[in-house]
Amino acid sequence: MPNAEGGSVEDLKRILYVEDQLDIQMIARVALESISHFELKISSGGEEALQCIEAFSPQLLLLDVMMPGLDGPQTLEQARKLPGFENIPVIFMTAKVLPSEIESLMALGALGVIQKPFDPVSLGDEIRALWDAR
Numbered sequence: 001m002p003n004a005e006g007g008s009v010e011d012l013k014r015i016l017y018v019e020d021q022l023d024i025q026m027i028a029r030v031a032l033e034s035i036s037h038f039e040l041k042i043s044s045g046g047e048e049a050l051q052c053i054e055a056f057s058p059q060l061l062l063l064d065v066m067m068p069g070l071d072g073p074q075t076l077e078q079a080r081k082l083p084g085f086e087n088i089p090v091i092f093m094t095a096k097v098l099p100s101e102i103e104s105l106m107a108l109g110a111l112g113v114i115q116k117p118f119d120p121v122s123l124g125d126e127i128r129a130l131w132d133a134r
Contacts, residue, residue: 014039014060015059038124059089062090064116072092090110093115097115
């Protein structure tokens, strides 16, 4: 698919989703694998995500904002220090949707912020729309 510069936009296939709540992980797995057909790896926290990022080589990080240990922004900061992942695209997922909070997440270079709870049926389409608009 061509982008605005006339080049092509790589199709999104591999997503690393970092989420500490098991019930949300299960819903996201159905939404992103079964409904939207992404190759999905789920990590329960930032530290775990950083351990598997190089082996899985995701095209996109889908990060929960509030997690114990490394939160979403801290996980992104650490992931971008890994060779080859300096510019990895990210979408944050959060229940905190005050304009100032969204602004601060977007300032970190996020493609977007998806509000939780999310709609499992449309989650994949939301992610693809943000990916395609980059």
